[in-house]
Amino acid sequence: MAQNPTEQVTLLLSRIAAGEAHAAANLLPLVYDELRNLAAARMAKEQPGLTLEPTALVHEAYIRLIGAEGGRADQKWDGRAHFFGAAAIAMRRILVERARRAASLKRGGHMSRVELADEPANATVAPDEVDMVALDRVMEGLKAQDARKHEVVMLRYFAGLTIEETSLALDLSPATVKNEWTIARAWLHRELAREGSGV
Amino acid sequence: MNGMPSTRAEALFLDLVEADAAARRERLDKECADDAPLRAEVESLLAHHDGAGVRFLDTNKIRLMAAHGNEHSLEPESRIGGYRILGTLGQGGMGIVYRAQQERPRRIVALKVIRRASASPSLLRRFEHEAEMLGRLQHPGIAQIYEAGRADTGQGPQPFIAMELIQGRSLTEYGRERGLGWRERMSLVAQVCDAVQHAHQRGIIHRDLKPSNILVNESGQPKVLDFGVARSDDADALTLHTGIGELVGTLPYMSPEQVGGRSDEIDTRTDVYSLGVVLYELLAERLPHDLSGLSLPEAARKVREDDPARLSTTNKVLRGDVETVVSKALERDRSRRYQTAAEFGADIRRCITGEPIQAKADSAMYVLRKQLRRYRGVVIGAGVSVAALAVFTALLYSKSTSNARLAESERLQAARANILLHEVTEAERKARAELTASRIEQGRLFARAGNLRAAEGLIWSEHARDPEDPYTAWALAETYTRNPCVRAFRAHNNPARAALTTPDGRTLITAAEDDPVVRFWSLPDGVSTGEIDTGSAQINAMALDAPGLRLALVRRDGAAEVWNTQTFRRVFTACTGDASSESVTFTPDGRYLLCGTRAGSIVMLSATDGSRLAGLQVGRVNVNGLVYSHDGSRLAVWTPERIGRLWNGVTLEPVHVLRGHNDWIHSAAFSPDGSVLATGSADRSVRLWDVDTGAPLSRLLSPNGTVNTLRWLEDGSLLSCGWHSIDRWYPWPVHGGPALREAWISQSEQTKVFACGGRGEYGATVRADGRVHIWRLRGAERITEYGGGSERSAAAISPSGRVVAVSDQAGVLRLYEANRGELLAAIPAHKGRSRYVQFQPGGRLLATGGTDRYLRLWDMTTGSLVREWNDFHNISGSSGCFSPDGSLIASCGPGYRFRVRRVDSGAEVATTEPMRDEAISVHFSPDGRTLATIRRDVAVELRRTDTLELVSRSLLRAQPWATQFSPDGTRLFVSGWHDDVFVLDVPSLSIERALVGHFALVPSLACVETGDPRLPLLLASSSSDGDVRLWDWRSGRCLATFQPAPGWEAICVAMDNAGRRLVSAHSDGGAVSWDLSALKRGIAGNVPPEPERWLPGVSPAEGSTLLQWASRALREPLIEPPIDMYDPEVIRSWGRLTPGAPSGSGPPTAPAEIDGG
Structure with missing residues (x-):
């Protein structure tokens, strides 16, 4: 490892911009490590809690890895789009890992009374709580059927980008991003509700 | 998995997503007339869009689902x-x-x-x-x-x-079922007022008082339920999941300010309103506002804007005072209500007894003004009206009348205004005093609950308002005694990053994020002793070499620096190469420096010139920590992983991988002998590992969050510091078996880093906000313990406060130097438990009494027994008493009688005939002419000293045990099995007030004059509940509570004449004394919290008064102790450190003659 992660990320982004396809594959582990460290630091602050702020984390990771200057408007967006694409994947992975671990801890206990079979049939998605493991499954379904909607959700939700930022990153109009986001959200909500009822 | 919606469905959905229900229906009817599946698809999507809510897939906060569905109830027997x-x-x-x-x-x-x-x-x-x-x-x-x-x-x-668990009926049901009259009903509410006032004084507001929350038990005692638990008004707190149905049930009892949603206006008067509704309902059998059939907004409007139906319209009997009292509690304007539940309760009681009520005077005035206001409303609203004309005419008329009459009326007006002004100021003064009291009490409660930050915020801000207030001083003394915090100060303005102490334990070194300055502080006084300015980079970690002479820093830019800690000069700056360094350590020989980097490598530098010697790749992630065993043979390395690594410290080759933690390791430390490694993790546990084999030895569970620092002490115990506490673990059986976790310092605040002094006397925590707290980890500088002996049974302190006498169950009397706790002499004074020990006022004798029926007098200049009587009945600590001039001694005797004798001659002055009830306690009045006596007949009595003739007598609700007169002789304090300490008027012996707080037998009282006009008398009580309490008897408030031996009964309490030292004896064999003046002075060392965090109403400028106060307190000379005959040097010279066998019937030394007191 010749350089520090910051230099590596910058270099990788410029290679991606120059068309080196395999460079993107090398970006993910770096971003993943950075986000994981940041997330862990946050978790430690809140005790091993369950709340994360992906937007804040991803942006902090961006500044740490690329520097505040990288965020300036005159910089090319291509590099950033790749970064956030990687960040979204990394963040999703982290969230799913956390959720799986929490779930396994919960089921492992000898006093556990929360049996899966006992769940009420009408369980729905609580307003601010997302079953990350189920969402991960449903997202795979979305990806298979509509890659663009999947991309939009990845960037909007897991990387915390705004409509405008997402439109720049995906080279779509903001209106399209908004429409795709609205449909995908309703669809995901429906799928999660179905998952919850065991359908 | 369902498929994606069709393009048409998507388009239709997007078109309709912003539309209202009607528009959606209309459009769907039109578009999908013949396409039912399409319609179903769009409707389903719309339903899910609406149902998702704004927080579904909220990009700002992802909260992982904690559990599926609802929680299930627990089965019986689980x-x-x-x-x-x-x-x-x-x-x-x-x-x-x-x-x-x-x-x-x-x-x-x-x-x-x-x-x-x-x-x-x-x-x-x-x-x-x-x-x-x-x-x-x-x-x-x-x-x-x-x-x-x-x-x-x-x-x-x-x-x-x-x-x-309360078995009972709700207040209204109880009243109805028992068919109670209005007086009985009012009396119930007055009792509820007492309870609510008790909570209000401690800053706790109920917010939801209603009959279903007030149950009356079989004995007719109303009990308020659900006090504040599960309710909190701030938005991020636990939300009360109140359904609409519940709200409707609660609404009639809600005050207008609650209904109006003005949560900032909710205070104790909100509860007064609700109590008013409860009283109204109880009396009228209906609610003040008829809200039935109203929608929620209509009902809310009615509560906010309408006056309730007059009580007398339902029941004519309630006309007059009762109605006035209820209306005053139900005033919509809270400033017009009773300002406290106590005032409300007092007026209710006045109604019952027919005394004139407080509410009357000003309510008449108010009614007048209210009418005038209505009048004005009419004038404005109706324009020219008959009424307005009438007023106008009257005005003209008054102007035209004689000047004399006008002057008269103006005088009247002025007088009335003056009265009003006085009333208002008086009410304000009262309200402010209440508020102060309530804040202090709340602060004390916070401190007891371990939330030091909240406690400091409340109490210090009250201190700023009035630095002379004895209440705040005592509250702070109590706070810092319970939380053994020696000093608190702000070290940095930014979040703390690293802290360590020098090997001699005398210096604390701190570094913060984005702060180039590393600061040095003396331990334990927290005085700045130096700083080094490293430039601009952020410091990630620090390390000291073994002698503590060189400080190594690693920076975020990857550089490493070494500084001389004596000269504060830089020795060198070196580059570690790759990336930001996260950790650093010296090799134990001090020759090399190891830096762990963010790139997962360890770089070895020369510790003399910083030249780079080697680099070693550990993994792909940060090397977060490095620590050497003391002999340098092992190195522990940790990364953001669950595993720890144990390396050969010389060759840097991996030896063992430590697997077991469920989350990242945050800290590690080798035991002093190097055989055990402790690791602390975010999984809230400490694990111990065998260094030789890498095998896990045991697991210590820390309930208080991530273990971020570990430190072994020389005695083999381990200190662990988590986010919320410092725990001390005692040596454990190495293979298995639980370790003992001791006296943890609990903090609500998140501790960022922790450092502990060399020998472990002091520890310093640095909070995330940069504030440093220095904690006393063992011993106590202001508290003296008197060791040795079996279970203690009595303690006394000489008038000058220099000698402490403690007796025990075996009858051994031990004399200690008060300040240092040094044992001066031990005398086998009695054969059996000795409960009575007292120094002779103004003399040189010590009296002891035991269950062996002996009352003995000892000369404290020679240690010899000078007189004894074999007719003592020792049941309590006050079975005997010297008169204030020391010339007489009163005692309880067998055959149930009281005696008074002359000390010099032993001659009997007076004796009572044998009585029916056991004699328990005697106590002289300050003038020596009266004795307060207690027998086992649930009464306290006053008797003439010269004849022991009964003067007056008062029956209490339980057996009294001890008495104390106020120094002016006008009050008698009585404690006993009634838990509360009663203040009785002398000589009528009527109960004036109760000091409420103890919840078990109070066997002992002590009191002393302080010279402080705002707190002239300090009363102390000790109780079987383990607490020693200090009281201000005039207000009935408890100033401070100390728990010298938590969980053990506090048998006895005594104070010296200057009120400087308080001694208490405990059933666990301990006796301790508290240097009260040092406690108060000690507060000065704790710099108050940051002004910006103070409560509203205290400006930062007022902070200076605190500093003034603190500096004055530090300068304040010690109170000169009175000189007496009890000299520690003389007692030591007896040379009697080991007691022989307790004496039998004969005295250990022949009685010597004594010449007067």
Whole structure:
């Protein structure tokens, strides 16, 4: 490892911009490590809690890895789009890992009374709580059927980008991003509700 | 998995997503007339869009689902904590309430098991603090909270609250069923007012008083339930899941300010309003506002804007005072209500007894003004009206009349205005005093619940308002005694990053994020001793070499620096190469420096010139920590992983991988002998490993969050510091067996880093906000312990405060130097327990009495026995008493009689005939002419000293045990089995007030004059509940509570004449003394919290008064102790350190003649 992660990320982004396809594959582990460290630091602050702020984390990771200057408007967006694409994947992975671990801890206990079979049939998605493991499954379904909607959700939700930022990153109009986001959200909500009822 | 919607469905959905229901229906009817599947698809998507809500896939906060579905109730016979579930009582917003059996003490309780799903850990912590605070509310009218805690049920900690199970009816049901008259009904509400006032004085507002929350038990005692638990008004706190149905049930009892949603206006007067509604309903059998059939907004408007129907319209009997009192409580403008529940209760009682009520005077005035206001409304509203004309005419008329009449009326007006002004200022003064009292009490409760930050915020800001207030001084003394914080100060303005102490334990070194300056502080006084400015980079970690002469820093830019800690000069700066360095350590020989980097490597530098010697790749992630064993043979390395690595310290080759933690390792430390490695992790545990084999030895569970620092002490104990506490672990059986976790310092605040002094006397925590707290980790500088002996039975302190005498169950009397706790002499004074020990006022004798029926006088200049009587009955610590001039001694005798004798001649002055009841206590009045006596007949008596003739007598509700006169002789304080300490008027012996707080027998009292006009008399009480309390008898408030030996009965309390030292003896064999003046002076060392965090109303400028106060307190000379004959040097010269066998019937030394007192 010749350089520090910051230099590596910058270099990788410029290679991606120059068309080196395999460079993107090398970006993910770096971003993943950075986000994981940041997330862990946050978790430690809140005790091993369950709340994360992906937007804040991803942006902090961006500044740490690329520097505040990288965020300036005159910089090319291509590099950033790749970064956030990687960040979204990394963040999703982290969230799913956390959720799986929490779930396994919960089921492992000898006093556990929360049996899966006992769940009420009408369980729905609580307003601010997302079953990350189920969402991960449903997202795979979305990806298979509509890659663009999947991309939009990845960037909007897991990387915390705004409509405008997402439109720049995906080279779509903001209106399209908004429409795709609205449909995908309703669809995901429906799928999660179905998952919850065991359908 | 369903397929994606068709393009048409998507388009239709997008078109309709913003439309209202009608438009959607219309459009769907049109578009999908013949396409039912399309319609179903779009409708389903729309329904899910609407149902998702704004927070679904909210990009700002992702909250992982805690559990699936609802929580299930616990089955009967299942266990949680120390409780066995018996059945379900009910279900509330917060969780389920069970009937449960507590194991120890064995009793049936109501157990509220809190729903985990919606509460984050920090929220639960606050909740527990609140519950603990409420647990301190002890009043017969409040359902007692016994315990709040978390039980580890295997699915993570399950929070619960155990509280008193009340079997009874609601207030209204009780009144109806028993057919109570209005006086009895009012009396019930007056009792509720007492309970509510008790809570208000401690800063706790109920907010939801209603008949269903007030149960009356079989004995007719109303009990208020649900005090504040599960309720908090700030938005991020636990939300009360109130359904619409519940709200409707509550609305009629809500004050206009609650209904109006003005949560900032909710205060104790909100509860006064609700109590008013309760009283109204109880008297009228209907609610003040008829809200039936109204929509919520209409009902709310009615409560906010309408006056309630007059009480007398339902019952003519209630016309007059009762109606006035109820109306005053129901004033819509809270400033017009009774300002406290106590005032309301007092007026209710006046109504019952027919005394003139307080509400009357100003309410008449108010009615007048209210009418005038209405009048003005009419004038403005109706323009020219008959009424306005009438006023106008009257005005003209008055102007035209004679000047004399005008002057007269103006004088009247002025006088009336003056009265009004006086009333207003008086009310304001009272309200402010109440508020201050309530804030201080709340602060004290916070401190007891371990939330030092909240406690400091409240008490210090009150101190700023009035630095002379003895209450705040005592509250702070209590706070810092309970939380053994020696100093508190702000070290940095930014979040702390690293802290360590020098090997001699005298210096603390701190570094913060984005702060180039590393600061040095002396321990334990926290004075800045130096700083080094490293430039601009951020410091990530620090390390000292073994002698503490060189400080190594690693920076975020990857550079490493070494500084001389004596000269504060830089030795060198070196580049570690790759990346930001996260950790650093010197090799034990001080020759090399190891830096762990963010790139997962360890770089070795020369510690003399910084030249780079080697680099070693550990992994792909940060090397977060490096620590050497003391002999340098092993190196522990940790990264953001669950595993720890143990390396050969010389060759840097891996030796063992330590697997077991469930989360990242944050700290590690080698035991002093190097055989054990302790690792602390975010999984809230400390694990111990065998260094030779890498095998796990044991696991210590720290309930208080990530273990971020570990430190071994020389005695083999281990200190661990987590986010919320410092724990001390005692040596454990190496293979298995639980370790003992000791006296943890609990903090609500998150501790960022922790450093501990060399020998472990002091530890310093640095909070995330840069504030440093220095903690006393062992011993206590202001508290002296008197060791040795079996279970203690009495203690006394000489008038000058220089000598402490303690007796024990075996009858051995021990004399100690008060300040240092040095044992001066031990005398086998009695054969059997000795409960009475007293120094002769103004003399040189010490009196002891024992269950061996002897009362003995000892000469403290020679240590010899000078006189004894074999007719003593020793049941309490006040079975004997010297007269204030020391010339007489009164005693309780067998055959149930009292005696008074001359000390010099032993001659009897007076004796009573044998009585029917056992004699328990005697006590002289300050002028020596009266004795307060107690027999086992539940009464306290006054007798003439010369004849022992009964002067007056007062029956109490339980057996009294001890008495104390106020120094002016006008009051008698009585304690005993009635828990409360009563203040009785002398000589009438009528009860003037009760000092409420203890919850068990109070066997001993002491009092002393202070010379402070605002607190002229300090009264101390000790109780079997383990507490020693200090009181201001005039206000009835407890100034401070000390727990010298938690869990053990406080048998005896005594104070020296200057009020400087307080001694208490405990059933566990301990006797301690507290240097009260040092406690108060000690506050000065604790710099108050940052002004910006103070409560509203205190400007930062006022902070300077605190500093002035602090500096004055530090300068203040010690109170000169009075000189007396009790000289530690003389007692030491007796050379009697080991007691022989306790003496039998004969005295150990022949009685010598004594010449007067």
